[in-house]
Amino acid sequence: MFKTYETELAGRKLVFETGKMAGLANGSVLVRYGDTCVLVNVTASKEPKDGIDFFPLSVDFEEKLYSVGKIPGSFQKREGKPSDKAILTSRAIDRPLRPLFPKDFRNDVVVVATVLCVDQDNSPEVAAMIGASAALSISDIPFGGPTAAVNVGLIDGQIIINPTEAQREVSDLTLTVAGTEEKIAMIEAGANEVPDDLMLEAIKAGHEEIKKICKFISKMKDEIGKPKFEYKSFEVDHDVYEFIEENFKDEMKEKVQEVDKEIRDKNIDELTEKIKLSYTEKFGEEALEEHEADIGEAIYKLEKKCVREMIFVEHKRVDGRALDEIRPLSCEIDLLPRTHGSALFTRGQTQVLSVATLGMISEEQVLDGIDTEESKRYMHHYNFPSYSVGEARPSRGPGRREIGHGALAEKALVPVIPSKEEFPYAIRVVSEVLSSNGSTSQASICGSTLALMAAGVPIKRPVAGISTGLVTNPDDENDYVMLTDIQGLEDFFGDMDFKVGGTEKGITAIQVDIKVDGLSYEVIKEAFERTRIARKHILEDVMLPVISKPREEISKYAPRIVNTKIKVEKIKDVIGKGGETINKIIDATGVKIDIEEDGQVLIYSADGEQAQKALEMIEDIVREVEVGGIYYGTVTKIMAFGAFVDLGFGDKEGLLHISKISKERIKSVEDVLKVGDKVTVKVYEIDDQGRINLTMKDLANDNEESKESEKNEEQ
Numbered sequence: 001m002f003k004t005y006e007t008e009l010a011g012r013k014l015v016f017e018t019g020k021m022a023g024l025a026n027g028s029v030l031v032r033y034g035d036t037c038v039l040v041n042v043t044a045s046k047e048p049k050d051g052i053d054f055f056p057l058s059v060d061f062e063e064k065l066y067s068v069g070k071i072p073g074s075f076q077k078r079e080g081k082p083s084d085k086a087i088l089t090s091r092a093i094d095r096p097l098r099p100l101f102p103k104d105f106r107n108d109v110v111v112v113a114t115v116l117c118v119d120q121d122n123s124p125e126v127a128a129m130i131g132a133s134a135a136l137s138i139s140d141i142p143f144g145g146p147t148a149a150v151n152v153g154l155i156d157g158q159i160i161i162n163p164t165e166a167q168r169e170v171s172d173l174t175l176t177v178a179g180t181e182e183k184i185a186m187i188e189a190g191a192n193e194v195p196d197d198l199m200l201e202a203i204k205a206g207h208e209e210i211k212k213i214c215k216f217i218s219k220m221k222d223e224i225g226k227p228k229f230e231y232k233s234f235e236v237d238h239d240v241y242e243f244i245e246e247n248f249k250d251e252m253k254e255k256v257q258e259v260d261k262e263i264r265d266k267n268i269d270e271l272t273e274k275i276k277l278s279y280t281e282k283f284g285e286e287a288l289e290e291h292e293a294d295i296g297e298a299i300y301k302l303e304k305k306c307v308r309e310m311i312f313v314e315h316k317r318v319d320g321r322a323l324d325e326i327r328p329l330s331c332e333i334d335l336l337p338r339t340h341g342s343a344l345f346t347r348g349q350t351q352v353l354s355v356a357t358l359g360m361i362s363e364e365q366v367l368d369g370i371d372t373e374e375s376k377r378y379m380h381h382y383n384f385p386s387y388s389v390g391e392a393r394p395s396r397g398p399g400r401r402e403i404g405h406g407a408l409a410e411k412a413l414v415p416v417i418p419s420k421e422e423f424p425y426a427i428r429v430v431s432e433v434l435s436s437n438g439s440t441s442q443a444s445i446c447g448s449t450l451a452l453m454a455a456g457v458p459i460k461r462p463v464a465g466i467s468t469g470l471v472t473n474p475d476d477e478n479d480y481v482m483l484t485d486i487q488g489l490e491d492f493f494g495d496m497d498f499k500v501g502g503t504e505k506g507i508t509a510i511q512v513d514i515k516v517d518g519l520s521y522e523v524i525k526e527a528f529e530r531t532r533i534a535r536k537h538i539l540e541d542v543m544l545p546v547i548s549k550p551r552e553e554i555s556k557y558a559p560r561i562v563n564t565k566i567k568v569e570k571i572k573d574v575i576g577k578g579g580e581t582i583n584k585i586i587d588a589t590g591v592k593i594d595i596e597e598d599g600q601v602l603i604y605s606a607d608g609e610q611a612q613k614a615l616e617m618i619e620d621i622v623r624e625v626e627v628g629g630i631y632y633g634t635v636t637k638i639m640a641f642g643a644f645v646d647l648g649f650g651d652k653e654g655l656l657h658i659s660k661i662s663k664e665r666i667k668s669v670e671d672v673l674k675v676g677d678k679v680t681v682k683v684y685e686i687d688d689q690g691r692i693n694l695t696m697k698d699l700a701n702d703n704e705e706s707k708e709s710e711k712n713e714e715q
Contacts, residue, residue: 183518341455
């Protein structure tokens, strides 16, 4: 049955339509926010997926270019693989939803948000996040929502909910907050060095709107929601777990207490074999085969319980650190002799190599998406090869995790990157994870800051990144232990990964992943304070002693820039027919040239002499011929009525009429001039059609008059 529900979000109409489209999905909602339309469909498999120990949730945010009146630019003229922006939005939809499904649920669940129409003032990402929650809430899929989400901006210190396109252009904050009616469930932010207290206020303001939308979705659910279907529980067999905990808990607790990840993993592997052998001796081979999956899950559950109890009860971490202690840190620069900038940042057993490359402005990334951003000058890419965790898997290109981590590091650094006017380069940084034991994205932020400064990029201030973790008491949400600088095991078994990048002045990026149903404001406030203290330590005590400020000079292997500005109408002269003129300059000098629409000309070359030569060639082309100007040119053609003279720059050629060659009458031009002769000429006229008329006769008169004047002065 077709139903429409209407409310308001940030002063604009928000409409949910259901029952009209996609009737075979478990749940379907068309969200209209202004003129933005997103269709969200959710489906679940009838049977659970075999052989897995996790909940198989899949989220796809599908950008359709017809939604913004574009035809795809690809050869096939259809949408291809998801853009980075679409992948990041899919992750943002997933993160607040995942913790709200039952822990023992193993049926496939697929969420598809299809963008049908975009009004740039009303975010399709927000519409999709809200729509996914609404569709799941009214479906028969077990789900503990609803959730909702908003964007938050900051303009002149004023907090704006769901800023319009014009407001986003001038906002100091791009914050996405998702949550339930009670708590914050997800934070994603990029910011221009926003202070902690102001960031917390922005999160709280966003949550107030989230509460209203959650209440509205709950009313929809009460009216039209389907009963949730029964599912097969994959809870660990109670008897299997009880046997393993009773006999091996003390040994497990001992085995996990190890600084070195490799040794700890080896300890757990040895204990796993011992447990299987003991179980076989007690219950037999058939029982082992029947409960092998339960045994693996029980061992994982026991390891998690031991780690959490040590942290929560004893305030003790597996590697022996204090709760607020950071792992050993080190960094160095200039590891690679011919790259433009390189740095290695090490945090415990996590190690990231970041490499910076400078290029022409025309090498910036061209974007073909549904928003108004058409290009990106600063690019940050993150690679996570299998050898970084000691595994033997072939590389298959960047996945969603790599794209997400690269985007986080990019957000953290964008606010300190100089403007194109200050530093007219495209900039790419690649972070190669060499070894991983947690917090690789934060190590990428630190290493990339060092690589940029080593490359001579005049960043405003250095940026550092750090993450905090959380272990909570399930019976009391206000009873928790927070950890600074979490390693991999603490991320896997903990309840939160709260990543913050920033400078000494404030926050530049946030990404929060949680495994519980939400975070209180007190937890967020403490996480901000912990990360602020840690960032200060990393910057002042670790990074700045290695390189205190950006280098004054860029690498000798990076292209130098010589620039000038020409009249817009002269651009076509520099480019020439089919690019002929500009290509001649490039071939003659070996430089690279960018010409902007406003007439800005950027010449890139590692050889300063050749760059100067190219500049002179361009200036010759655009130089204006002036009446009265005297030029030293070359005769290019002889005609009966005169000679054509190349004035020595660009394609500027003028006519030297036979009557203007000499004061004396001459019968034939060839009697005086021949092709290739060098002559000094004066421009006496430029006619209405732009033709240049030259004289040698008047120049001789000028010389005689000048000599006569000098003679009179001497007398």
